[in-house]
Amino acid sequence: MPYISENFLNDLPNQIDIVDLIGKRLTLKKSGSGYRAPCPFHGGKNPNLAVNAQEQFYHCFKCGESGNAISFIQKYENASFVEAVETIASEFGLTIIYDKNTTPIDPSLERYRLLSEKVGEFYRQQLKTSPAKAKAVNYAKKRGISSEIAKRFALGFATPGNKDLLTHFEKTEQDVIDLKALGLIKTGEYGDYDFFRDRLMFPIHNSKGYVVAFGGRAFDKNAKAKYLNSQESPIFFKSKELYGLHHARKFSRTMDYILVVEGYMDVVALHQAGITKVVATLGTATTPEHLQTLMRTTKTIVFCFDGDDAGRAAAWKALKITLPMIKAGLLIKFLFLPDGEDPDTLVKKESALSFEKRIEKAQPLSRFLFEHTKKEVDFNSIEGKTLFLEKVSVLIAQVTYDVYQQQLIDGVANEVGQSVKQVQTIFDRRTETLQVQALQAPLEMNDESAIPDYEIDHHTDFVPAKKENNATKTLMSKMISxxxxxxxxxxxxxxxRVRNIDKSEVLLELIHSAEIDEDITQEDLIKPFKPKSGVYKRLQELCTLTPHLSENQARDEFQSALNAAEKFQESTKVKNLISSANTLEAQRKVMEGIQKSKVKK
Known part of the structure; x- marks a missing residue:
């Protein structure tokens, strides 16, 4: 994207109200000529954060955090400068002015985004003027969607024709090429055709409010797919986007929680009922990227699922994804709906107030964790309780937030009727066993030239190197993790130091990448290994083995493992020298060399 115009940034405070902006995220109370709230940056219940509407400024008298609207959004939502400006502009309906003297880094991305907006306009126009619009209009009315909500979500209609979208854009060759790149035009045996046909259309906006993809709902009950999503593209990634997030931020006074539901219509129906703090995943299970986005927006995430087996299975997957990411101040809850109900039907059957009470009473993660695991065992028997401890220990080991992990251990002790000390001992032993087993699993590579922990026997599959290398492999895996x-x-x-250790190529490449980019993510660290599927898969496993350590503790652990690897390698070399000394004189010289090296150290 081009740089944001300096004039636009200078005038931004005159176009917005910082009280309104912060008030959507914190509960502000009038205090003199300004407003006060507990500071979100250091915690505590005292209203130390002051917000001044006239100066468009905030300041915490406790921790000293202060700044303008942009700096508040940057810190509160863990956003970049540009993301913060775009968030503010979106909420206040401002059009960002860019510096025309610069050009986009990748012009195609801007082109895709603008084209997606035009496609959205085309679908909206078809909902108004198409001769076939009746089925879409009747469906929307049947589902209780008002014209106001239809406009809010920019709903549209993909006509039944095979080439209506294509015909609309075919005058511009570049548009057709880009529509194919976005997956909106497909090529088949009989030529090009529209991907979406005869469906109610839901534009998918990213968190900044730009249309990046589409979803379509079929009218025919016998359709092979009730819902279709656009394919992933250079501007759309299902694992990162959440349907309705832009609308939740724009139409909610505060973001004290976010409800995560399963479908477009659930989001739309809840907005219709006045419940706006709601998003939906896009046909995928909840991902770590989804959670990162949600955690930048709210401190309470409520997952909403059907109460049937499929719903609880989906909730269990979400729980397992969530465990390693829980941090101080974050609350995860689970709301299970009555059998046969979804948010759309339930909010119509009872009321918005009743539904909001369900959200308030949603089950905390810890309760769901314990109850779900209990159902998998015979909890009334000693054997069942033992298995319960085994299963729960594996999950609790994934929690990196020390305080919460300890609270879960306390909860387990209460469930099984044992002392916290007894459960802690069992947990520590189980965790140690799991980590050793995981770390001992070798890095396998399809690329023979880059195998760090294996020798190759061309008469068989890959086989382990000599037993004396097992310790080195374990230490190397620990360092990589x-x-x-x-x-x-x-x-x-x-x-x-690592360079001097045998078969350390993988760790060395990781170190090189981290030295080049200090803020590199796990995903980018392991990305170069994708062509080597064995190693890439193993690195993904090691990524999930998040150590329960502070950074200083991790440094000590790493240095300890590195020291051990160096000593082991030195010891192995000495053994090899001794075993290769065929005479007493040769053995004496080897021993003298060892003694001299010890003296030097």
């Missing part, structure tokens, strides 16, 4: 979770461990001294 620590490094993937704490890339800040990289420095030139570490690189030099």
């Amino acid at each position: 620590l490094f993937l979770n704490y890339p800040s461990l990289a420095d030139s001294t570490v690189e030099v």
Whole structure:
């Protein structure tokens, strides 16, 4: 994108109200000529954060955090400068002015986004003027969608014709090429055709309010797919986008919670009922990227699922994704609806107030964790309780927030009727066993030239190297796991030491990447290994083995493993020298060399 115009930034405070902006995120109370609220940056219940409407400024008298609207959004939502400006502009309906003297980094991305907006306009126009619009209009009315809500979500209609969208844009060759790149035009045996046909259309907006994709709902009950989504494209990634997030931020006074539902219509229906803090995943299970986005927006995430087996299975997947990401101040809850109901039908059957009470009373993660696991065992028997402890320990080991992990252990002790100390001992032993098993699993590679922990026997599959290398493999896996979770461990001294360890190519490449980019993510760290599927899969596994350590503790652990690997390698070399000494004189010289090296150290 081009740079944002300096004039636009200078005039931004005159176009917005910082009280309104912060008030959507915090509960502000009038205090003198300004407003006060507890500071979200250091915690506490005292109203130390002051917001001044006249100066468009905020300041915390406790921790000293202060700034303007942009800096508040940057810190509160963990957003970049540009993301913060775009968020503010979106909420206040402002059009960002860019510096025309610069050009976009990738012109095609801007072109795709603008074209997606035009496609959205085309679908909206068809909902108004198409001769076939009656089925779409009747469906919307049947589902209780008002014209106001239809306009809010920019609903449209994909006509039944095979080439209506294509015909509309075919005058411009570049548009047709881009529509294919976005997956809106497909090519088949008989030529090009529209991907969406005879469906109610839901534009999918990213968090900044730009249309990046579409979803379509079929009218025919016998349709092979009730809902269709656009394919992933350079501007659309299902694992990152959440339907309705832009609308939730725009139409909610506060973001004290976000409800995560399963479908477009659930989001639309809840908005119709006045419940706006709601989003939906796009045909995928909840991902870590979804959670990161939600965590930047709210402190309470409520997952809403059907109460049947399928709904509870989906909720269990969400729980397992969530566990490693829980941090201080974050609350995760689960809301299960009565059998046969979804948010759309239930909010119409009872009321918005009743539905909101259900949200308030949603089950905390810990309760769902314990109850779900209990149902998988015979909890009334000693054997069942033992299995319960085994299963729960594996899950609790994934929690990286120390305080919450300890609270879960306390909860387990209460469930099984044992002391916290007894359960803690069991947990520690189980966790240690799991980590050792995971770390001992070797890195396998399809690329023979890059196998760090295996020798190749061309008469069989890959086979383990000699037993004396097992310790080195375990230590190397431990260092890689620590490094993937704490890339800040990289420095030139570490690189030099690692380079001297045999078969350390994988760790060395990770260190090089981290030295080049200090803020590199796990995803980008392991991305270069994608062509080597075995190693890539193993690195993904090691990414999930998040150590329960502070950064200083992780550095100590890494140094300890590095020291051990160096000593083991030195010991192995000595053994090899001794075993290769065929005479007493040769053995004596080897021993003298060892003694001299010890004296030097």
